[in-house]
Amino acid sequence: MDALDFVFGMLIATDESAAVCGVVAASVVAPMIRRRRRALSTLESYSVAAVRFPDGSAAIGSVLALIGWAVAIAATRLCAGPWDAPWWRHAAPMFGAVVGLAVLAVRVTRKAADVEVPVVPVVRRTWRTFADPIQLRLYAAAAVSLLALSIACGNASIPSPTGSYAAITAGDSSGIASFYGWAYAVPVIITVVVVSGLGIYVLNADAAKPFSRPDTVTAGTLTRRATASSVLLPALGAVVLSLGYALSFVAGTGRGSAGFGEGEEMYMWSVGYSSLAPAIAVIGWALQTAAITLLLLMIARGLRQKNSSAHITVRA
Numbered sequence: 140m141d142a143l144d145f146v147f148g149m150l151i152a153t154d155e156s157a158a159v160c161g162v163v164a165a166s167v168v169a170p171m172i173r174r175r176r177r178a179l180s181t182l183e184s185y186s187v188a189a190v191r192f193p194d195g196s197a198a199i200g201s202v203l204a205l206i207g208w209a210v211a212i213a214a215t216r217l218c219a220g221p222w223d224a225p226w227w228r229h230a231a232p233m234f235g236a237v238v239g240l241a242v243l244a245v246r247v248t249r250k251a252a253d254v255e256v257p258v259v260p261v262v263r264r265t266w267r268t269f270a271d272p273i274q275l276r277l278y279a280a281a282a283v284s285l286l287a288l289s290i291a292c293g294n295a296s297i298p299s300p301t302g303s304y305a306a307i308t309a310g311d312s313s314g315i316a317s318f319y320g321w322a323y324a325v326p327v328i329i330t331v332v333v334v335s336g337l338g339i340y341v342l343n344a345d346a347a348k349p350f351s352r353p354d355t356v357t358a359g360t361l362t363r364r365a366t367a368s369s370v371l372l373p374a375l376g377a378v379v380l381s382l383g384y385a386l387s388f389v390a391g392t393g394r395g396s397a398g399f400g401e402g403e404e405m406y407m408w409s410v411g412y413s414s415l416a417p418a419i420a421v422i423g424w425a426l427q428t429a430a431i432t433l434l435l436l437m438i439a440r441g442l443r444q445k446n447s448s449a450h451i452t453v454r455a
Protein backbone atom coordinates (compact mmCIF):
# COMPACT_ATOMS: atom_id res chain seq x y z
CA MET A 140 0.00 0.00 0.00
CA ASP A 141 1.53 3.32 -1.04
CA ALA A 142 1.20 6.62 0.83
CA LEU A 143 -1.72 7.84 -1.29
CA ASP A 144 -3.74 4.70 -0.65
CA PHE A 145 -2.99 5.02 3.07
CA VAL A 146 -4.27 8.61 3.13
CA PHE A 147 -7.43 7.66 1.23
CA GLY A 148 -7.93 4.73 3.57
CA MET A 149 -7.78 7.05 6.57
CA LEU A 150 -10.28 9.42 4.99
CA ILE A 151 -12.72 6.65 4.08
CA ALA A 152 -12.66 4.63 7.30
CA THR A 153 -15.44 6.15 9.40
CA ASP A 154 -13.76 6.13 12.79
CA GLU A 155 -10.37 7.35 11.58
CA SER A 156 -11.95 9.97 9.34
CA ALA A 157 -14.04 11.29 12.24
CA ALA A 158 -10.97 11.58 14.45
CA VAL A 159 -8.99 13.38 11.75
CA CYS A 160 -11.86 15.78 11.07
CA GLY A 161 -12.15 16.63 14.75
CA VAL A 162 -8.43 17.21 15.24
CA VAL A 163 -8.10 19.40 12.16
CA ALA A 164 -11.20 21.42 13.05
CA ALA A 165 -10.03 21.97 16.63
CA SER A 166 -6.58 23.07 15.45
CA VAL A 167 -8.23 25.63 13.19
CA VAL A 168 -10.70 26.92 15.77
CA ALA A 169 -8.29 27.30 18.73
CA PRO A 170 -6.13 30.13 17.30
CA MET A 171 -9.24 31.86 15.94
CA ILE A 172 -10.78 31.89 19.43
CA ARG A 173 -7.60 33.37 20.91
CA ARG A 174 -7.54 36.16 18.31
CA ARG A 175 -11.21 36.94 18.91
CA ARG A 176 -10.65 37.13 22.66
CA ARG A 177 -7.82 39.62 22.18
CA ALA A 178 -10.07 41.73 20.02
CA LEU A 179 -13.05 41.50 22.36
CA SER A 180 -12.05 44.38 24.62
CA THR A 181 -11.72 46.63 21.58
CA LEU A 182 -15.04 45.57 20.14
CA GLU A 183 -16.88 46.08 23.38
CA SER A 184 -15.83 49.73 23.48
CA TYR A 185 -18.47 50.33 20.83
CA SER A 186 -22.11 50.14 21.85
CA VAL A 187 -23.14 48.52 18.55
CA ALA A 188 -20.71 45.62 19.03
CA ALA A 189 -21.90 45.23 22.61
CA VAL A 190 -25.42 44.25 21.59
CA ARG A 191 -26.21 40.89 23.10
CA PHE A 192 -26.74 38.46 20.25
CA PRO A 193 -28.94 35.34 20.57
CA ASP A 194 -25.96 33.02 20.28
CA GLY A 195 -27.13 30.80 23.12
CA SER A 196 -29.65 29.06 20.87
CA ALA A 197 -27.05 28.76 18.12
CA ALA A 198 -24.60 27.19 20.56
CA ILE A 199 -27.22 24.69 21.74
CA GLY A 200 -27.99 23.65 18.18
CA SER A 201 -24.28 23.40 17.34
CA VAL A 202 -23.49 21.26 20.40
CA LEU A 203 -26.40 18.92 19.68
CA ALA A 204 -25.41 18.65 16.01
CA LEU A 205 -21.91 17.51 16.98
CA ILE A 206 -23.31 15.13 19.60
CA GLY A 207 -25.69 13.66 17.03
CA TRP A 208 -22.83 13.13 14.60
CA ALA A 209 -20.66 11.46 17.25
CA VAL A 210 -23.52 9.26 18.51
CA ALA A 211 -24.31 8.17 14.95
CA ILE A 212 -20.72 7.12 14.38
CA ALA A 213 -20.60 5.26 17.70
CA ALA A 214 -23.94 3.55 17.07
CA THR A 215 -22.80 2.43 13.62
CA ARG A 216 -19.55 1.14 15.09
CA LEU A 217 -21.45 -1.00 17.59
CA CYS A 218 -23.72 -2.59 14.99
CA ALA A 219 -23.42 -6.32 14.48
CA GLY A 220 -23.32 -6.02 10.69
CA PRO A 221 -23.69 -3.58 7.79
CA TRP A 222 -27.44 -4.14 7.59
CA ASP A 223 -28.01 -3.23 11.25
CA ALA A 224 -26.85 0.40 11.05
CA PRO A 225 -29.40 2.86 12.52
CA TRP A 226 -31.68 4.48 9.96
CA TRP A 227 -31.23 7.92 11.56
CA ARG A 228 -27.44 8.13 11.50
CA HIS A 229 -27.06 10.54 8.56
CA ALA A 230 -29.87 12.80 9.77
CA ALA A 231 -28.58 12.89 13.36
CA PRO A 232 -26.51 16.12 13.01
CA MET A 233 -29.59 17.95 11.75
CA PHE A 234 -31.67 16.81 14.73
CA GLY A 235 -29.54 19.17 16.83
CA ALA A 236 -30.21 22.03 14.43
CA VAL A 237 -33.95 21.40 14.76
CA VAL A 238 -33.75 21.68 18.55
CA GLY A 239 -31.71 24.90 18.36
CA LEU A 240 -34.14 26.43 15.88
CA ALA A 241 -37.09 25.42 18.05
CA VAL A 242 -35.52 27.17 21.06
CA LEU A 243 -34.87 30.26 18.96
CA ALA A 244 -38.44 30.19 17.62
CA VAL A 245 -39.77 30.25 21.19
CA ARG A 246 -37.50 33.17 22.08
CA VAL A 247 -38.55 35.15 19.03
CA THR A 248 -42.30 34.57 19.27
CA ARG A 249 -43.03 34.34 22.99
CA LYS A 250 -43.03 38.11 23.56
CA ALA A 251 -44.84 40.68 21.48
CA ALA A 252 -42.94 43.78 20.39
CA ASP A 253 -43.29 46.77 22.72
CA VAL A 254 -44.03 49.60 20.30
CA GLU A 255 -43.59 53.03 21.87
CA VAL A 256 -43.43 55.13 18.70
CA PRO A 257 -44.63 53.41 15.51
CA VAL A 258 -42.00 53.07 12.77
CA VAL A 259 -43.41 52.88 9.27
CA PRO A 260 -41.37 50.30 7.28
CA VAL A 261 -39.89 51.55 4.02
CA VAL A 262 -40.22 48.14 2.39
CA ARG A 263 -42.06 44.97 3.33
CA ARG A 264 -39.86 42.84 5.57
CA THR A 265 -39.67 39.12 4.81
CA TRP A 266 -37.56 36.18 5.98
CA ARG A 267 -34.79 37.29 3.61
CA THR A 268 -34.64 40.92 4.77
CA PHE A 269 -32.06 40.53 7.56
CA ALA A 270 -30.38 37.31 6.38
CA ASP A 271 -26.88 37.52 4.99
CA PRO A 272 -27.13 36.73 1.23
CA ILE A 273 -23.91 34.70 1.27
CA GLN A 274 -25.09 32.59 4.20
CA LEU A 275 -28.42 32.04 2.45
CA ARG A 276 -26.70 30.91 -0.76
CA LEU A 277 -24.35 28.60 1.10
CA TYR A 278 -27.20 27.00 3.01
CA ALA A 279 -29.30 26.64 -0.14
CA ALA A 280 -26.37 25.04 -1.99
CA ALA A 281 -25.70 22.61 0.87
CA ALA A 282 -29.36 21.68 1.28
CA VAL A 283 -29.91 21.17 -2.46
CA SER A 284 -26.71 19.10 -2.70
CA LEU A 285 -27.80 16.87 0.18
CA LEU A 286 -31.27 16.44 -1.29
CA ALA A 287 -29.84 15.66 -4.74
CA LEU A 288 -27.40 13.11 -3.29
CA SER A 289 -30.15 11.48 -1.24
CA ILE A 290 -32.53 11.18 -4.19
CA ALA A 291 -29.84 9.95 -6.58
CA CYS A 292 -28.52 7.34 -4.15
CA GLY A 293 -32.02 6.33 -3.14
CA ASN A 294 -32.95 5.66 -6.76
CA ALA A 295 -29.80 3.57 -7.18
CA SER A 296 -30.40 1.48 -4.06
CA ILE A 297 -31.88 -2.01 -3.87
CA PRO A 298 -33.34 -4.01 -0.98
CA SER A 299 -30.83 -5.40 1.49
CA PRO A 300 -31.12 -8.89 3.03
CA THR A 301 -33.25 -7.32 5.77
CA GLY A 302 -35.65 -5.80 3.23
CA SER A 303 -34.68 -2.14 3.66
CA TYR A 304 -33.35 -0.14 0.72
CA ALA A 305 -29.79 0.08 2.05
CA ALA A 306 -27.80 -1.81 -0.58
CA ILE A 307 -26.46 -1.43 -4.11
CA THR A 308 -25.53 -3.91 -6.81
CA ALA A 309 -21.83 -4.76 -6.77
CA GLY A 310 -20.15 -6.59 -9.60
CA ASP A 311 -22.69 -8.83 -11.28
CA SER A 312 -26.35 -8.90 -10.40
CA SER A 313 -25.84 -11.35 -7.52
CA GLY A 314 -23.47 -9.12 -5.54
CA ILE A 315 -24.64 -6.44 -3.11
CA ALA A 316 -22.98 -3.94 -0.80
CA SER A 317 -24.17 -1.66 2.00
CA PHE A 318 -25.15 1.71 0.55
CA TYR A 319 -26.69 5.11 1.28
CA GLY A 320 -30.14 4.09 0.03
CA TRP A 321 -33.70 5.12 0.78
CA ALA A 322 -33.48 3.63 4.28
CA TYR A 323 -31.04 6.43 5.20
CA ALA A 324 -32.00 9.03 2.58
CA VAL A 325 -35.69 9.41 3.47
CA PRO A 326 -35.01 10.55 7.08
CA VAL A 327 -32.39 12.95 5.72
CA ILE A 328 -34.80 14.43 3.17
CA ILE A 329 -37.51 14.89 5.81
CA THR A 330 -35.09 16.51 8.26
CA VAL A 331 -33.71 18.91 5.65
CA VAL A 332 -37.26 20.05 4.88
CA VAL A 333 -38.00 20.49 8.60
CA VAL A 334 -34.79 22.48 9.21
CA SER A 335 -35.44 24.72 6.20
CA GLY A 336 -39.10 25.29 7.07
CA LEU A 337 -38.40 26.03 10.72
CA GLY A 338 -35.56 28.37 9.76
CA ILE A 339 -37.80 30.32 7.37
CA TYR A 340 -40.47 30.53 10.07
CA VAL A 341 -38.03 32.00 12.62
CA LEU A 342 -36.56 34.46 10.11
CA ASN A 343 -39.99 35.60 9.01
CA ALA A 344 -41.34 35.96 12.57
CA ASP A 345 -38.33 38.00 13.66
CA ALA A 346 -38.38 40.23 10.57
CA ALA A 347 -42.11 40.95 10.87
CA LYS A 348 -41.88 42.31 14.42
CA PRO A 349 -42.12 46.12 14.48
CA PHE A 350 -39.34 48.29 15.85
CA SER A 351 -39.88 49.92 19.23
CA ARG A 352 -38.94 53.48 18.30
CA PRO A 353 -37.29 55.25 15.35
CA ASP A 354 -34.03 55.62 17.29
CA THR A 355 -33.79 51.84 17.81
CA VAL A 356 -33.96 50.96 14.12
CA THR A 357 -30.19 50.73 13.66
CA ALA A 358 -29.56 48.64 16.78
CA GLY A 359 -32.65 46.53 16.10
CA THR A 360 -31.49 45.86 12.56
CA LEU A 361 -28.13 44.64 13.83
CA THR A 362 -29.82 42.42 16.39
CA ARG A 363 -32.06 40.86 13.75
CA ARG A 364 -29.12 40.28 11.45
CA ALA A 365 -27.41 38.50 14.33
CA THR A 366 -30.54 36.41 14.89
CA ALA A 367 -30.56 35.49 11.20
CA SER A 368 -26.95 34.33 11.47
CA SER A 369 -27.86 32.32 14.57
CA VAL A 370 -30.48 30.59 12.41
CA LEU A 371 -28.44 30.04 9.26
CA LEU A 372 -24.95 29.15 10.51
CA PRO A 373 -25.82 26.21 12.83
CA ALA A 374 -28.26 24.93 10.22
CA LEU A 375 -25.56 25.24 7.57
CA GLY A 376 -23.04 23.41 9.74
CA ALA A 377 -25.48 20.58 10.49
CA VAL A 378 -26.50 20.13 6.85
CA VAL A 379 -22.90 20.17 5.62
CA LEU A 380 -21.92 17.70 8.35
CA SER A 381 -24.68 15.32 7.23
CA LEU A 382 -23.66 15.80 3.60
CA GLY A 383 -20.01 15.03 4.32
CA TYR A 384 -20.93 12.01 6.45
CA ALA A 385 -23.15 10.63 3.68
CA LEU A 386 -20.43 11.18 1.06
CA SER A 387 -17.92 9.33 3.26
CA PHE A 388 -20.31 6.38 3.43
CA VAL A 389 -20.79 6.43 -0.34
CA ALA A 390 -17.02 6.59 -0.84
CA GLY A 391 -16.45 3.70 1.56
CA THR A 392 -18.84 1.55 -0.42
CA GLY A 393 -17.10 2.51 -3.65
CA ARG A 394 -13.59 1.72 -2.47
CA GLY A 395 -14.24 -1.91 -1.63
CA SER A 396 -17.39 -3.93 -1.19
CA ALA A 397 -17.95 -7.49 -0.09
CA GLY A 398 -20.81 -9.26 -1.84
CA PHE A 399 -22.27 -12.72 -1.55
CA GLY A 400 -22.67 -14.84 -4.65
CA GLU A 401 -24.73 -17.94 -5.07
CA GLY A 402 -23.85 -20.56 -2.52
CA GLU A 403 -21.69 -19.96 0.53
CA GLU A 404 -18.57 -18.50 -1.10
CA MET A 405 -17.75 -14.86 -0.55
CA TYR A 406 -16.45 -12.70 -3.38
CA MET A 407 -15.05 -9.18 -3.45
CA TRP A 408 -16.71 -6.87 -5.92
CA SER A 409 -16.63 -3.17 -6.60
CA VAL A 410 -19.53 -0.91 -7.48
CA GLY A 411 -19.81 1.03 -10.73
CA TYR A 412 -18.46 4.31 -9.40
CA SER A 413 -15.40 2.84 -7.65
CA SER A 414 -12.99 4.97 -9.72
CA LEU A 415 -14.58 8.13 -8.24
CA ALA A 416 -14.51 6.90 -4.65
CA PRO A 417 -11.16 8.51 -3.68
CA ALA A 418 -12.33 11.95 -4.83
CA ILE A 419 -15.69 11.49 -3.09
CA ALA A 420 -13.83 10.52 0.11
CA VAL A 421 -11.72 13.68 0.05
CA ILE A 422 -14.80 15.85 -0.52
CA GLY A 423 -16.65 14.13 2.31
CA TRP A 424 -13.72 14.58 4.68
CA ALA A 425 -13.30 18.26 3.74
CA LEU A 426 -17.00 18.99 4.22
CA GLN A 427 -17.08 17.32 7.64
CA THR A 428 -13.99 19.24 8.74
CA ALA A 429 -15.46 22.56 7.55
CA ALA A 430 -18.77 21.82 9.27
CA ILE A 431 -17.15 20.86 12.58
CA THR A 432 -15.03 24.04 12.43
CA LEU A 433 -18.12 26.20 11.89
CA LEU A 434 -20.08 24.50 14.67
CA LEU A 435 -17.16 24.82 17.12
CA LEU A 436 -16.92 28.54 16.31
CA MET A 437 -20.64 28.96 17.02
CA ILE A 438 -20.22 27.18 20.35
CA ALA A 439 -17.19 29.32 21.25
CA ARG A 440 -19.07 32.51 20.36
CA GLY A 441 -21.98 31.52 22.56
CA LEU A 442 -19.71 30.67 25.50
CA ARG A 443 -17.70 33.84 25.10
CA GLN A 444 -20.83 35.97 25.13
CA LYS A 445 -22.19 34.14 28.19
CA ASN A 446 -18.99 34.81 30.11
CA SER A 447 -18.76 38.42 29.00
CA SER A 448 -20.46 41.01 31.19
CA ALA A 449 -19.81 43.91 28.81
CA HIS A 450 -23.06 44.15 26.94
CA ILE A 451 -26.08 46.39 26.74
CA THR A 452 -29.74 45.58 26.28
CA VAL A 453 -31.28 46.98 23.13
CA ARG A 454 -34.94 47.07 22.29
CA ALA A 455 -35.56 45.98 18.74
